Amino acid sequence: MPATNSTLVLGAVAYDAKVVPIWDGFQRWFASQGLDFDYVLYTNYERQVEQHFAGAFHVAWNSPLAWLQARRTAERTGRIAKAIAMRDTDCDLTSLIVVRADSPVRSLAELRGRTIGCGAGDSPQATLIPLEHCARAGLVAERDFAVRRFDVLVGKHGDHVGGERDAALALLSGEVDAACMLDGNHLLFANEGIFTRGATRVLARTEPFDHCNFTVLDGAPEELVQRFERLLLSMRYDDPRVRALMDLEGLKRWCPGRTSGYALLESACERFRVLEPFLARMSVA
């Protein structure tokens, strides 16, 4: 059913069961602030972007790749896509290429002829951006080195940490020579005991990049979207009604949206022609 103009409808991808309590909780909070809010869940970002353009909801909670899919589709159809808000934790992430501490590999160039373990094929942080980083250093995937993908939950754009964890385990077992992961996940795996102290060495670190954002398309009910944006940015971590939800969603505050942090991913998408199948599906290739 197409979204109406009295209820702000959000689209989100169900990458984990916690997505339901998060948005149910935010729904209650928005209601307490006088905003009628509802959400619809998708199993993958491609369907979500497609349905966004079909008018099924107003605001999409998009992965960085979904943002690029939406923006490129908009550009080719004369529409406008805008990022209105994001989490503080979506800003300035970096990805790492990690080797075992005893690895003879001391530089990216020395990965030539070896195997790199990545996350899901559509994961910006664990596949696309690290491979772009390698390419910029003159190493082309599948030509200069083999890529072993740990495709956990494709379509969810790497939101699920499972692919990165599998790559990390493969690194330790010697199945791959290097593994790609988010900086925070390197710390997470260390604290989980997967990486014992001194077991790994960071071979390379990418430039910073941004992650998810709330995307709106032109034609969305302006006043409704503005109220949503205003309320979102007014959420405070010291408000006990939303603190647990913010903890679940992994943020301390919402920030205004910015699009300056997607250049690295965009460049990866160009190089690896990542967006083309989706644009073809949308008949805008």
Place this chain on the structure above:
Amino acid sequence: MSAARNVPRDGAERVLDLGRCGLDQGGHVLLARALAGCAPGERLVVLGDAPELSIHLAAWARAAGHGVESADSRARCAGRLVAGSAHLARFADAERAGATDARDGVHEQAPAHWGLAARGARVEVGSPAFDFALAEKRTLWADDVGALYAQALAAQWDPATAIPWDAPRPHAAEVEDALVQVLTYLIENETAALIVPARFAARIHPHYREVQQLLAIQAADEARHVEVFTRRATLARRELGLSTAGGQASLKTLVDEPDFAAASLLLSVLGEGSFVNLLWFLHEHAPDECTRTIMKLTAQDEARHVAFGVAHLAREAREEPTLVARLAAAIERRHDVLRHTAGLNAEVFDALIVLAAGGFEPERIAAGHAAVFELTRQMHAGRRNRLRLVGFDAEHAERLAGLHTRNFM
């Protein structure tokens, strides 16, 4: 490269040296400690030698809501944190859940949102409300509850070492049969006495933890009693005695009683009070040393249970004048329900006579019968006296003591 986002404002600068401690080795504890003293916007320069410290520092700071700036030129600098405000937010409005020590006073009404928090803890706002049905001091508390709990702890005993299980049993087989029948009766009564406090302990707000603890140890006492009665009964017999419909009907009214005050009165003040008399009677007439010791130890435990029941009901009755009438109604209600049941089964009554007689000569049986009659008189007097302590006048105490179940418990 994107611009740093989490930089609230300029401020002062502090320095923290993590040494070789990484954030994968608990270094976050040192960071949190240092940041606890930082106002939002204040800078904290982090030095250290751990591998990947600057990477982990950035990731940790982002997740914790702090800004991070690149390392400066000084040696060993991993980065410069800009304190955010989230670390101060969680407990900014936290509420103290009363005074830790009950001697400093407990609340008249314990708020549901204090939940399971330790008394005296700081409770984060937004904690879930727990549905503890018993959350009023007036309905639970006894002024000496802490002392009673301490006594209960000090008086715990181990069945394996406290009881002479191998003591000689010189009595006749029929006396042993009588003892097994009485023990069978005691086991089912003590099971009821375990279930009732355990059920209420789970409904009491943890703010009144001494009451909860006392009821828990009371339930543990009963569990031990069930064990020792069973063990004694099976020393010489493979099978236990009779459990009667009338006895269970009486106990069911106890187990089903939903009101804490009424249950305390019926179980502790009247039932366990009567049992103290019964257990001392069995101590006096025990056919062997093992049984004698069991009866003494269990009687001492039961006396504590009675003391708490009397103390908290007497306190509540002083504060709530209508309580006495409500309790009287509970006694009468139970009496009406049990009016047409047999009460104490004849086998138990007769077994008590045999135990008191210690043999089957007519004059000994007569003496045993007289002793049991005297026991029931003492039980009645005890119930009347305890009802007086709770707050009943003499006339009501006398009448209500007589309405107590003939099953004793």
